[in-house]
Amino acid sequence: MTIAIINPNASHSMTQQMQASCLNLSLHNETRWYECLASPVSIEGHSDGVEAAYHLLEKIRQLENSDVPPKAYVIACFDDTGLDAAREITASPVIGIGEAAMHAASFVSQSFVVMTTLERSVSILERNLSHYGLVNRCGGVYASGLPVLSLESNEESYDVVRSAASNVLQANRGDALVLGCGGMSHWVERLQSDIGVPVLDGVRIAITFADGFISLKLATSKVAGYAWPETKA
Amino acid sequence: MTIAIINPNASHSMTQQMQASCLNLSLHNETRWYECLASPVSIEGHSDGVEAAYHLLEKIRQLENSDVPPKAYVIACFDDTGLDAAREITASPVIGIGEAAMHAASFVSQSFVVMTTLERSVSILERNLSHYGLVNRCGGVYASGLPVLSLESNEESYDVVRSAASNVLQANRGDALVLGCGGMSHWVERLQSDIGVPVLDGVRIAITFADGFISLKLATSKVAGYAWPETKA
Amino acid sequence: MTIAIINPNASHSMTQQMQASCLNLSLHNETRWYECLASPVSIEGHSDGVEAAYHLLEKIRQLENSDVPPKAYVIACFDDTGLDAAREITASPVIGIGEAAMHAASFVSQSFVVMTTLERSVSILERNLSHYGLVNRCGGVYASGLPVLSLESNEESYDVVRSAASNVLQANRGDALVLGCGGMSHWVERLQSDIGVPVLDGVRIAITFADGFISLKLATSKVAGYAWPETKA
Amino acid sequence: MTIAIINPNASHSMTQQMQASCLNLSLHNETRWYECLASPVSIEGHSDGVEAAYHLLEKIRQLENSDVPPKAYVIACFDDTGLDAAREITASPVIGIGEAAMHAASFVSQSFVVMTTLERSVSILERNLSHYGLVNRCGGVYASGLPVLSLESNEESYDVVRSAASNVLQANRGDALVLGCGGMSHWVERLQSDIGVPVLDGVRIAITFADGFISLKLATSKVAGYAWPETKA
Amino acid sequence: MTIAIINPNASHSMTQQMQASCLNLSLHNETRWYECLASPVSIEGHSDGVEAAYHLLEKIRQLENSDVPPKAYVIACFDDTGLDAAREITASPVIGIGEAAMHAASFVSQSFVVMTTLERSVSILERNLSHYGLVNRCGGVYASGLPVLSLESNEESYDVVRSAASNVLQANRGDALVLGCGGMSHWVERLQSDIGVPVLDGVRIAITFADGFISLKLATSKVAGYAWPETKA
Amino acid sequence: MTIAIINPNASHSMTQQMQASCLNLSLHNETRWYECLASPVSIEGHSDGVEAAYHLLEKIRQLENSDVPPKAYVIACFDDTGLDAAREITASPVIGIGEAAMHAASFVSQSFVVMTTLERSVSILERNLSHYGLVNRCGGVYASGLPVLSLESNEESYDVVRSAASNVLQANRGDALVLGCGGMSHWVERLQSDIGVPVLDGVRIAITFADGFISLKLATSKVAGYAWPETKA
Structure with missing residues (x-):
């Protein structure tokens, strides 16, 4: 099957x-x-x-x-x-x-933060979050400013995302990170190791x-x- | 213009x-x-x-x-x-x-009711309602059971809608009716006269x-x- | 009429x-x-x-x-x-x-910000916002600190409001500005031009x-x- | 003092x-x-x-x-x-x-019901309830249909209120009754005895x-x- | 493992x-x-x-x-x-x-209904539901009136639960049923077949x-x- | 009694x-x-x-x-x-x-702030707040970082709490302070005098x-x- x-x-x-x-x-x-x-x-x-x-x-x-x-x-x-x-x-x-990652985050954290790509996606994800009912379990949805296709590759992109994620976790007292784009999937273990909170990748x-x-x-x-x-x- | x-x-x-x-x-x-x-x-x-x-x-x-x-x-x-x-x-x-009718209803009533076509549309409209913020101003979204294209015409359809609307207004203590389909637009004045509460047609x-x-x-x-x-x- | x-x-x-x-x-x-x-x-x-x-x-x-x-x-x-x-x-x-401006803002933006006069008015407007249902569409209600009657006039007042508005729009990732007092009505075009987002004046x-x-x-x-x-x- | x-x-x-x-x-x-x-x-x-x-x-x-x-x-x-x-x-x-009775009800029940006078007062009380934050603790606000001044007196009024209260408590699975008018204050003990749930009188x-x-x-x-x-x- | x-x-x-x-x-x-x-x-x-x-x-x-x-x-x-x-x-x-069943229900339905044992458990489950964020995805939590240990067995209990479930699904326009007690786990397939909507058993x-x-x-x-x-x- | x-x-x-x-x-x-x-x-x-x-x-x-x-x-x-x-x-x-202090705060302020001990208690209090219905009346729950038993005593602890309270009141535009631990009870008058807003102690x-x-x-x-x-x- x-x-x-x-x-x-x-x-x-x-x-x-x-x-x-x-x-x-x-x-x-x-x-x-x-x-x-x-x-x-x-x-x-x-x-x-x-x-x-x-x-x-x-x-x-x-x-x-x-x-x-x-x-x-x-x-x-x-x-x-x-x-x-x-x-x-x-x-x-x-x-x-998206729903898989955000629901799963609510099983392993009290307040997760979502890091997505562009600012324009934030309101789309907030609306989904609201529909799924997880608004109160989410410390906020933030954009790194990197477009989707730039995520595929390099060290520089990784640094931008890691740094942005750390900042919003601290500012919002978050205890888990949800990767807000399928293109970040390959970073999940590295980010979890660098940031020290559960990192959730919706694809897997x-x-x-x-x-x-x-x-x-x-x-x-x-x-x-x-x-x-x-x-x- | x-x-x-x-x-x-x-x-x-x-x-x-x-x-x-x-x-x-x-x-x-x-x-x-x-x-x-x-x-x-x-x-x-x-x-x-x-x-x-x-x-x-x-x-x-x-x-x-x-x-x-x-x-x-x-x-x-x-x-x-x-x-x-x-x-x-x-x-x-x-x-x-939809948004026009529901926002306008909140200017002339305390609790409006929406009458749409098929049950399958109810959750779509409820989600819009939630996004627009008007959940607390709406007594409920209900379906008459009549498909969209059946609304164009006859007396029988009108009676089904009018009767369903009266029932849900009473059951939900509603004070205005929002027509939940563009196809009901031509009934607005007749319904308002028959039902005795403001009837809101989104098209107009x-x-x-x-x-x-x-x-x-x-x-x-x-x-x-x-x-x-x-x-x- | x-x-x-x-x-x-x-x-x-x-x-x-x-x-x-x-x-x-x-x-x-x-x-x-x-x-x-x-x-x-x-x-x-x-x-x-x-x-x-x-x-x-x-x-x-x-x-x-x-x-x-x-x-x-x-x-x-x-x-x-x-x-x-x-x-x-x-x-x-x-x-x-107030309701006119805030509802209208929800037709042209995802998250508007309200700039009013004194801090004491903030909770009044927040309660209205909640009653209208627009809490989730509003990034926040803020006060410039200028009393109502000081808005009628001078350049200094304008600068205070424009600067405060820019700050809260940025801090709250807002994409529209609602003028929170009828006394700001005469600034609507100038502010829109200076700030670069839709500015909504409830009077008009x-x-x-x-x-x-x-x-x-x-x-x-x-x-x-x-x-x-x-x-x- | x-x-x-x-x-x-x-x-x-x-x-x-x-x-x-x-x-x-x-x-x-x-x-x-x-x-x-x-x-x-x-x-x-x-x-x-x-x-x-x-x-x-x-x-x-x-x-x-x-x-x-x-x-x-x-x-x-x-x-x-x-x-x-x-x-x-x-x-x-x-x-x-009103606030006193509704807040107190949340200390002795899981879901109280409010019985007020006229239908027109329901939306006023619902808005207060929402401002006080007690919407989720309230099974509903209902009107007996009796105007304020008719409450002062007679047996007939008492029966209307008692009967309406029993009905809405059952329909809403409520476990306490809040008297939604100061004019019902004198009935508090009698109602509590007749209905079998805590009855809350805001005046006292x-x-x-x-x-x-x-x-x-x-x-x-x-x-x-x-x-x-x-x-x- | x-x-x-x-x-x-x-x-x-x-x-x-x-x-x-x-x-x-x-x-x-x-x-x-x-x-x-x-x-x-x-x-x-x-x-x-x-x-x-x-x-x-x-x-x-x-x-x-x-x-x-x-x-x-x-x-x-x-x-x-x-x-x-x-x-x-x-x-x-x-x-x-409980959380597993209710979250999963939100992946396969628009509005699930929970059928639990005693009325006293309803407020406990409603509070969980609220904490999980799924209030808007749930048509209601209801009790069959059967205590936990009576669920283990007989045909009569099954009939009570099936009948109660059918009623609340219809009354609340629900499209899925969540079994509100581990003791109902063995009925999941039979109920699904009898009721015609997805039935969710939290244990599995x-x-x-x-x-x-x-x-x-x-x-x-x-x-x-x-x-x-x-x-x- | x-x-x-x-x-x-x-x-x-x-x-x-x-x-x-x-x-x-x-x-x-x-x-x-x-x-x-x-x-x-x-x-x-x-x-x-x-x-x-x-x-x-x-x-x-x-x-x-x-x-x-x-x-x-x-x-x-x-x-x-x-x-x-x-x-x-x-x-x-x-x-x-907790409930006593937070409900009482809603009678004397528009937006109170809670100052508790450790970060780990914040989500517990937020959930209570949500159950009591007072989320919209609370500007936020914050932790001073001081464990419960350290509150019993010294000047240093007092300074940490007073300073943290002042900061979060300002940052959240709060107009009252709720002491988020019974161990702070003895500071209520001193804090009220130092901070200039009502300070609420749940014990009393x-x-x-x-x-x-x-x-x-x-x-x-x-x-x-x-x-x-x-x-x-």
């Missing part, structure tokens, strides 16, 4: 990097990784999100129509782009990396949750907000 | 019906009406919303690139489909009919607000969450 | 200044401006508010009993002094400049909304919290 | 009835009872409240200027009419009977708190929202 | 029943089951909880001092008895079955999460609220 | 110090002071709290079984350790010093409230969350 992990943006290198950071996970199911080539190369703001959600749904419909559809889906963008819509068009569970957590949901036979409710789409007259 | 009113679904008859219900408005600006022909014929749930938002953005980009771009936009779906994304891609104000209110925003020279902030989209590398 | 704009304090020069800042609005209705000569000369705190509300109601009752009562009322104090009581004693819509917004409500035939609900006053035995 | 208990309405018989219900309280200070003869005879809604607050402040100013000003004040209207303004104009503590609780605050030397803060009124230029 | 699942009450048969319902889970780690023999036989209310928490901590300290301490802990009482204290005294992650979910947290190397933060206990002077 | 004041920790000197600070209170009832010798010497964090709550219940049961049980109980730890459980096992009212306030509740015959509800413990089969 397989878990489909879909990066809603078009960056194959980002998909690869996230995949690499998940190699050491113990899973009962196979993972398959996808990106959405018609999407923007990175999701930075609402309009990128609308386009990416559109192509994400296309990808999920295509997988659902395949011979052996996935048993679970992970949406590998911290904005949880298209999450609710995805839950309408499949019976398998769908997990966003969401996949682990998806693996567990398959074992638990947990599926999305189909009676109200996530019912199958209406047939139009 | 013009206000562009965009119905994000593909139903031209619904556009026409909304337009008809706005004939008696006093406005300083001209209105232009559009629908999105590649969208679903009605927006019922999250996945319809993702598709409609995608085509709505296309339409706005096209109007922005026209010789005389609109001075304001109205999104004529009560879900406020694509509202935040739209605000990124234009400097003109963008107003959703949003256009009136858009007209006023133009006079006030109020434009969307471009410094954070609604900044112009990033240029990708 | 007329909109009555009532300044609940006794300062005629403040009424004149607000009126001057509204000259360029496009309206369908005539405006008439009033102050309350028996009120304190400025409303700074709760007890000033109680007195001003008392005299405001007197003025509204008097206008209601005139030959041609106004079709809408605007209460031109940012505390929205006496707003709910006013809605009981007239069938015409009543709009406060409330009048524009009142003008629109007349066109929409929107009236206050008379069935519960805003019902006509009881006849006493 | 004295506690001034001020009924903000004009009904002397209501004052007398409240006073009678307080005869068995053990207090360290003397009580003095007042009403506001220029006020409406009962406070039912916002505009009654504005007038009553105005006359309440007059009364407090007069007492403050007397030879031996009171050491504490109780505002004997469940709406807590003029409470914040009163706190500005005296250094002595001021306690509203507020006076007891005032008595304790004098012993504790607790006074209202004078540095921000409750600072002494500004001297006008 | 092992996961310790501790039933904080003294009922061995309840432990056995929960264990039986977990036989078909796919896990990477071994499970070890414990109860607390000095605790009450069931946890029904606050004082039972205080005693059970005390003995739970004893058990955890004993396991921490064993040769091979567990890699994760599950607290198998839906009240999440002693959860925060447990997180102080071990470096391994600790998961409550918490163990699955614990298994995943071990794989993710997620540990409790030790810098603030969950820091190791202070050494007393 | 007596009020039992129980210090849930084992420190007799702390009990004595609190007792000394209450000498000048005017009360109608006698006070009796206790500590819990089997508890930790100070309560700093969740696991200390679990142990202290266990021994607190033992003490209350013992007093309940004495010849003349107390008429009211005060729990003299600012965490309100075991408060809800205590309310189950006695019919007399039980008041925590809770005892005064308990004294008043006895006069009011206010007892804990016994119908739902605080019902007498279940008899186990």
